[in-house]
Amino acid sequence: MLRSLALLVALSVPVSGLAQVTTVPQSQSQIQLSFAPLVKQAAPAVVNIYARRVVEARSPFADDPFFRNFFGDMQGRPRVQNSLGSGVILSADGIVVSNYHVVGQATDIRVVLNDRREYAARVLLADEESDLAILQLEEAEDMPFLDLRDSESVEVGELVLAIGNPFGVGQTVSSGIVSGLARTGTATGNGRGYFIQTDAPINPGNSGGALIDTAGRLIGVNTSILTRSGGSNGIGFAIPSAMVQQFVTQARAGEIRFQRPWAGMTGQPVDADISDSLGLSLPGGIVVVQMHEASPFAAAGLEPGDVILSVDGAPVNTPPEMIYRMSVRGIGAEAEVGFFRDGAVRTARVSMIAAPDSPPAERTTLGAQAVLPGLTLARINPAISAELGLGTQAEGIVVLDPGPYGARAGLQAGDVILSIDGIEIISPTEVERILRRAAPRIQIDAQRGSRRLLLRFRV
Structure with missing residues (x-):
């Protein structure tokens, strides 16, 4: 009796100026409170994605004439890479969002719904930097889908559910709260943007799955975790729904590359x-x-x-x-x-403007009979600088693709060519002429990030 009285007194003590009130459940529904109705509503719109891509296994010496004379054709056999992930249906006509690292560069994509229906899918828009991809299910209609909630209204402490397909065992649901907002540069994975942080467990295979609120609305796309062991340690990251909405808008407008405003x-x-x-x-x-x-x-x-x-x-x-x-x-x-x-x-x-493509980039690829065949160059302008991440003050001629012989000489995509054989390069179109003039001993002065390079080679 004394213990019960002490407990009642403890419950009535004000906390931070407010009296803590306790109540007894008044109905069977309150006793059996669960997420089951929410999961039944949202789960049909979360899909499993099976992606396949064919990659060519190449020997590092395949382009070297010396080794090819001895060993002949050194091209490896193509091999198939498979990836497994999740996605979320966003419209009745079969628009699906997933992660780039799940479906990027895939040659065959199969999407399986919760009710075991299966559809082929094609990529409408994908962006590796944002780690997002928008898919279109083929011959799909009357699909279950999730509504998007404005992620700007999400607050730390909100209850959330993460739905996906971890480890390929089938659809699973985990619960947690929003544990942080405005997280940047903290997640492991391709995404390098802005994230919602959650403690809902996210494991391999959850990528591309849904992070939903207690009304069943999508607030984010699960993308990565912060981990030392490879498993979920209670810090997961989701790409906010506001970014997903912008991807869907651009995909429906026919864009095949995500158009990001330029800050300059x-x-x-x-x-x-x-x-x-x-x-x-x-x-x-x-x-x-x-x-x-x-x-x-x-x-x-x-x-x-x-x-x-x-x-x-x-x-x-x-x-x-x-x-x-x-x-x-x-x-x-x-x-x-x-x-x-x-x-x-x-x-x-x-x-909000796109990076200007002026002055003209003059993209130029050297032909098969050139000194460095396959070498692709362009004049640096804001569009090229934004594409390669060169910075606002970069200028000159940049390497877009070194080609096989340029790569052997030490060139890389993003290198800024300052001079060839001491001659300053003004336009990409004059590079071949200057290379022929300098041959057979060629010296290229280049800039790679903050490093100055001097490449000497013989052709």
Whole structure:
């Protein structure tokens, strides 16, 4: 009796100014509270994906004439790679979202529904950087599908379910909460963007599966985990539904490559030291370091030294966060950017544009009779720079594909050719002429990232 009285007194003690109230379940339904109705509603729209790709096994000496004279044709036999993952149906006509690393470059894709129906599928739009792919089921109609919820409304602490096909054992469901938002650069996998973090267990095969809320709406696509052992340790990552919606929009518009708005600038996160030097009250935002003259931020009035604080009211603290915010707005839209300058917070309207393909890239591939056959070059412009990640200040002629002989000479895609035999390169179209003039002993001065290269070889 005394123990019961003590328990009642303990339950009535205020916690943080509020009285903790306990109640006894009033009905059988409350006693049997479960996720079963939610799973029955959402599970039919989560599918298993079986992807197959044919890859050519090549000897590293296959292109070397010396070894080919001794061993003949050294091309290996093609071999088949299989991958297993999950996907989510997003419309009645069979639009499916999954991860790029599940279906990227696949030659045959089979999608199996929860009721064992099976469909062939083709990729409409895929992007390795975002690790997303949009598929179309062939001859599909009246498919079960999940509605998208705006991931901007998701809050830390919300209950979520992860549905997928881990280890190929069949569809499984795990529960957890949203344990973090705005995670960037922390996940293992192809995705290098912005993630929702969850403690719902995510294991191999869950990739491309659904992260849903308690109303059965899709808030994210499970993509990767943070692990040291290879299994789920309670830190999983999902690509937000806002990005998924932008992919679906572009896929339905007929795009085959994801069009990401171009910032035309470089920046770095603001830490405590930088915030003190700039007069910010708290660390946060991105300080603009360099800016291309054609940048839409420059056109809106921003300058190097400004600190970008927000995009459309959402705070941004890393460059990937800013690019994510721009990407979900989409090309052709405008975003309101908040920035700090001279002790005051200001705003500007910034247009979301594609990287300009000017001046003309002049893509050039050297022919079979050239000194370096197969070598593909282009003039650096904002579009080429964005494609290869060269930075806003890169200029000159860049290698798109070294070709077999260029690769043996040491060239790689992304190398910026500064000169050949001491002659500065002005246009990709003049490279073949200068190579012939320099042969048989060729010297190429190139830039690879922050390193300067001097390649000498004989042809």
